Amino acid sequence: MLRTVKPKNARSKRALQARESKEIEDPRTAIFVKGTHAGEKVNGVMKDLMALKRPNAISFSKKNVVRPFEDASSLEFWAQKNDASLFVVGQSTKKRPDGMIFVRTFDNKVLDMCEVGVEKWIPMNDFKTAKSTPGHKPLMHFASELFDSHPRFQQLKSVLLDFFNGEVIDGIHLAGLEHVISVTLSPTPETLNNATTTLSSGVSLESTTILPKVHIRTYTIRLLSSGTRIPRVELVPMGPALDLALRRHADPDPEMLKQALKRPKLKKQDVEKGLGKKRKNMEVDEMGDLRGRIHLEKQDLGRLQTRKMKGLKKGREEDMDGESGDESNEEMAGKRKKMRAE
Numbered sequence: 001m002l003r004t005v006k007p008k009n010a011r012s013k014r015a016l017q018a019r020e021s022k023e024i025e026d027p028r029t030a031i032f033v034k035g036t037h038a039g040e041k042v043n044g045v046m047k048d049l050m051a052l053k054r055p056n057a058i059s060f061s062k063k064n065v066v067r068p069f070e071d072a073s074s075l076e077f078w079a080q081k082n083d084a085s086l087f088v089v090g091q092s093t094k095k096r097p098d099g100m101i102f103v104r105t106f107d108n109k110v111l112d113m114c115e116v117g118v119e120k121w122i123p124m125n126d127f128k129t130a131k132s133t134p135g136h137k138p139l140m141h142f143a144s145e146l147f148d149s150h151p152r153f154q155q156l157k158s159v160l161l162d163f164f165n166g167e168v169i170d171g172i173h174l175a176g177l178e179h180v181i182s183v184t185l186s187p188t189p190e191t192l193n194n195a196t197t198t199l200s201s202g203v204s205l206e207s208t209t210i211l212p213k214v215h216i217r218t219y220t221i222r223l224l225s226s227g228t229r230i231p232r233v234e235l236v237p238m239g240p241a242l243d244l245a246l247r248r249h250a251d252p253d254p255e256m257l258k259q260a261l262k263r264p265k266l267k268k269q270d271v272e273k274g275l276g277k278k279r280k281n282m283e284v285d286e287m288g289d290l291r292g293r294i295h296l297e298k299q300d301l302g303r304l305q306t307r308k309m310k311g312l313k314k315g316r317e318e319d320m321d322g323e324s325g326d327e328s329n330e331e332m333a334g335k336r337k338k339m340r341a342e
Helices: 010-019 040-053 073-082 151-164 254-260 268-272 316-341
Strands: 030-034 057-063 086-091 099-106 109-122 139-143 179-185 214-224 232-237 241-250 282-284 290-292
Touching (some): 040 057, 040 109, 109 254
Antiparallel strands (some): 179 214
16 A cells, blocks of 8 residues: 655645646756766866756755666655756766766656766856856757667757756747757767668667767857848857767666656647647648548449539520420411311
8 A cells, every 4th residue: 555645734735736747847956966076077067057957956065975877766865855857967987987977757766867978078157258047948959860860869869858948838939048059969970870770880879989979069149130020140159068978878667758758638628629639530720620521431323313403404595496486386276267267
């Protein structure tokens, strides 16, 4: 039998309701954890990432003995206590220097993990330009086909979208876009084939030595006058600038991933508006009206009853000829009767 926690007062009841699953999720909170030895470079990168993530960021200043790939119990404990679903663990060792591990959780359980190595870093303070306002939703840009075809880069794209995604909004105001986060890849090696799960040389895709490097750049947006209603857009480097290399990873459990991607049932009004799963032979036109298509059995046209059409009736000239013929016959009959009477 599962243990249920009953709130003792109204404050604890509101706190439990805030942690329940919602149809529209709140902004995800990220916790930045330092390992036993993080290093100056990793600490600086985590500081810049936390500046981009604020105000939904929590920093643990003390060093912690944490190894997510071996034991993730401490991360699950912190996720439950702080109501956080994202972790960034900084750890630098002799075998894996300047490493960061991105961890996602679901229902206070570790969902998947992705480790990257920081090869190059230009801090945000080195760019003497204006910075974006904390809490603003960034515009994400992924420039490579591998982000849609390669499983490792698909996972990295999903992690970065969850990490930088803020509140769910209905519309976008042009003046509300302040910065852009661009994620690109180095030139793809010729031996890397996107269509298969193995390489032409026989090396598995799990090998990270042949994967291209990941380049993350951050820019602020400047809207200048262009003489038209659409302004001219310029990008100004804001920082930080990161060059990352993919390392270890942990795939999500299929059952847990299915539960994480589960969506609530749509209301009847939303279904009638055409939202959600597309129903067969039903569509919504431009005016918002729901239209359906009905398929009938094959009809026998020989037994089809048709209405008499005007086009199939006798023409006007034929009617005039018929009327004139009748009149001449009546005249002849009248003359014959007169002759007999005489």
